[in-house]
Amino acid sequence: MSIWKLVLLELKAIATDKAIAITLFGGVLFYSVLYPLPYLHEVPTRQAIVVVDLDRSGLSRELIRHANASPKLEVVGTVGSIPEAANWIALPREGIQAHGLLVIPEHFSRDVKLGKGATLAIGGDASYFLVYSAIAEGLVDVGMDFATELKWQALTSRGTNPVAAELQLNPLDINSVPAFNLSLGYTPYVVPGLFLLILQQTMLVGIGILGAGQWRNKGYWDQVSPLMLLGGRMLAFMLIYSVFTAYYVGWCYYWYGANLMASATEVGLLLLPFLLATTVVGIAFSALFTKREQPTQVLLLLSMPILFASGFVWPLSLIPEPLVWLSQIFPVTPAIMGMLEMNQMGVSWSQILPSWLHMWGLLVIFTPLAWWGIKYHRDRLVDSKSKQLS
Structure with a gap:
């Protein structure tokens, strides 16, 4: 053969x-x-989150708008308590499944205006690492950007030049480029x-x-x-x-x-x-x-x-x-x-x-x-x- x-x-x-x-x-x-x-979508974006707004002020609503404008987040609802938000993450509501939450504390607007500072609480469903990472990163970025904007407004209201205020708040520009897996x-x-x-x-x-x-x-x-x-x-x-x-x-x-x-x-x-x-x-x-x-x-x-x-x-x-x-x-x-x-x-x-x-x-x-x-x-x-x- x-x-x-x-x-x-x-x-x-x-x-x-x-x-x-x-x-x-x-x-x-x-x-x-x-x-x-x-x-196929590569990176998770527009992850659904619920906001627990305990302050119900104009400043808290502005923060919610900032969160919804983030490319990584989508605010699907606002509730009045953390247990209610947790239930929304555990069980879909109106066909929408939330994967994270943002808690705006009471007296948020008052403390910020008095210069005391305020603490935002964030949470996410860690069952999916990529989803959790997107939510956590998105909420942290929103919080930091919002804080920077508030500081910029405070500086300019005191007569600081807007350009100088921007340089004071952001003295360094970070250009992050991945070496591999672009x-x-x-x-x-x-x-x-x-x-x-x-x-x-x-x-x-x-x-x-x-x-x-x-x-x-x-x-x-x-x-x-x-x-x-x-x-x-x-x-x-x-x-x-x-x-x-x-x-x-x-x-x-x-x-x-x-x-x-x-x-x-x-x-x-x-x-x-x-x-x-x-x-x-x-x-x-x-x-x-x-x-x-x-x-x-x-x-x-x-x-x-x-x-x-x-x-x-x-x-x-x-x-x-x-x-x-x-x-x-x-x-x-x-x-x-x-x-x-x-x-x-x-x-x-x-x-x-x-x-x-x-x-x-x-x-x-x-x-x-x-x-x-x-x-x-x-x-x-x-x-x-x-x-x-x-």
């Missing part, structure tokens, strides 16, 4: 197996929409790494199901040498996942606005060892199972630890070191860091060389393990046939 005939048989086995086809083709397409879709959004930050994790996990599950379903049965796979089967299976999955990778890194990156600062050649050079190493890891992984459902179960449990241990959604210093070390056996760990550094931080090829060599090293280590796994199951099948004949 030629290698290309073997590859065609592998592709046929993948396409005709419903579990594998759904995992590979359905999973890659489904997750390309599922993960980014909830975050939109400060979720999609360009997390989605590129998630796409690589999806590619790895679906490939490992697909190879695992294919291998686990074949090891105890006779078929085309036991008619070739272990080395030839290893090469044919690698070629088959490389052909499929070259298309999937081009879809993710090409079309999906463009559609979702993910950064792609590196050239196509550099991206291809980085992802080549990733795909090769993932295929041999998958083949070696498949040798551990003889039941088709087991690879999916195991990898579902490993997905989240691998994601966090990759270091781009949670600081590695806060993750137990044994878990970080264990994650290094998966090609996606160096691949994610290499892709993010190259495409979001604009580092040179020499700086991601350790990640690139890491993946080639995994390929070298797992190739003999994959070959041994195939040979082990072939020998067991031969032995069982011999016993049946005898």
